Amino acid sequence: MATQTMDKKVYTSYAPASIGNVSLGFDLLGAALKPIDGSKLGDEVEISEAASFSLQVKGRFADKLPTDPDSNIVTQCYHHYLRCLANKGIASATLPTVALVLHKHLPIGSGLGSSASSIVAAFHALNQFYTALVGKTLFDDNELLLMMGELEGQISGSVHYDNVAPCFMGGLTLMAEHQQQVALSLPIFKQWYWVSCYSGISVSTAAARAILPKQIPMATTIQFGRQLAVFIDALYRQDEKLAAAMMRDVIAEPYRKSLLPRFDDSREFAEQNGALAFGISGSGPSVFAVCDSLEQATIINQWLVNNYIQNDTGFSHICQLDQQGAVIY
Numbered sequence: 501m502a503t504q505t506m507d508k509k510v511y512t513s514y515a516p517a518s519i520g521n522v523s524l525g526f527d528l529l530g531a532a533l534k535p536i537d538g539s540k541l542g543d544e545v546e547i548s549e550a551a552s553f554s555l556q557v558k559g560r561f562a563d564k565l566p567t568d569p570d571s572n573i574v575t576q577c578y579h580h581y582l583r584c585l586a587n588k589g590i591a592s593a594t595l596p597t598v599a600l601v602l603h604k605h606l607p608i609g610s611g612l613g614s615s616a617s618s619i620v621a622a623f624h625a626l627n628q629f630y631t632a633l634v635g636k637t638l639f640d641d642n643e644l645l646l647m648m649g650e651l652e653g654q655i656s657g658s659v660h661y662d663n664v665a666p667c668f669m670g671g672l673t674l675m676a677e678h679q680q681q682v683a684l685s686l687p688i689f690k691q692w693y694w695v696s697c698y699s700g701i702s703v704s705t706a707a708a709r710a711i712l713p714k715q716i717p718m719a720t721t722i723q724f725g726r727q728l729a730v731f732i733d734a735l736y737r738q739d740e741k742l743a744a745a746m747m748r749d750v751i752a753e754p755y756r757k758s759l760l761p762r763f764d765d766s767r768e769f770a771e772q773n774g775a776l777a778f779g780i781s782g783s784g785p786s787v788f789a790v791c792d793s794l795e796q797a798t799i800i801n802q803w804l805v806n807n808y809i810q811n812d813t814g815f816s817h818i819c820q821l822d823q824q825g826a827v828i829y
């Protein structure tokens with residue numbers, strides 16, 4: 501829904517935080533998060549017509565972004581969107597320019613899909629604005645996802661869709677990485693709670709990828725493939741126990757956990773207190789615990805607040821999966 505301001509349409513896109521990898525699907529699985537207390541956990545981009553392009557950055561984490569708007573990923577999304585329009589034969593000179601406002605609610609380098617959230621909200625808002633203006637859909641969801649992945653790749657050093665896809669589509673997504681079908685929506689366990697805790701320190705995705713080995717042993721490769729295949733099958737059959745048993749990260753966690761103070765203690769506490777699974781959210785430092793009871797989720801959430809959070813910037817939420825993904829209001 502759009503709001504009217506001085507006869508001009510203003511749209512805002514909200515794009516939720518996400519868990520990349522979900523432990524067992526390195527670069528291939530992602531999940532969108534929605535705090536159960538109704539609070540927002542995601543960035544927003546507001547768009548309106550203006551005489552010249554501008555980007556304003558607001559919100560709790562605005563001061564962590566470069567001050568030069570041209571270096572901001574949202575500005576880069578705007579230029580990329582116009583290039584893609586030009587490739588469709590729509591020259592930017594024939595269209596009005598826009599004023600964008602990024603509300604930066606997610607911390608940078610948190611493992612919550614912060615850059616993906618800004619990118620998704622930006623493309624979603626741009627597409628909504630220009631589609632409404634010309635009166636026909638300019639880019640479909642798959643085309644938008646391809647653009648989002650490309651921009652995410654510019655930030656993290658490699659194109660991977662496991663944050664942008666769940667953030668945009670909602671729920672739990674599997675990457676197909678096919679030109680006509682970038683990602684697929686998977687069934688979920690609606691009764692699961694996902695405790696998501698950000699420790700407050702920053703870990704760059706590029707650095708967290710650099711510490712991983714370039715080659716994976718045969719036995720690990722087979723375990724990875726088996727877990728992912730069985731997990732997907734278990735989702736479709738709603739076999740909660742088998743699905744949870746597959747949620748082991750054999751690719752990244754053994755290396756990345758050294759970057760995360762108190763990771764092993766946190767896993768131990770979560771497992772002893774009924775968590776079905778525990779792992780690193782994306783490239784960290786955020787961690788997540790999956791529970792099938794709110795009581796257990798509450799106990800684990802409190803422990804993580806008291807023990808995993810390192811400073812005032814950290815926070816923790818009990819979430820369920822955000823099944824809507826990016827929304828316009």
Ligand code: HSE
Nearest residue numbers: 520527662705782783
């Ligand atoms: N799949 C990516 C990684 C996610 O683990 O490097 C980053 O959020």
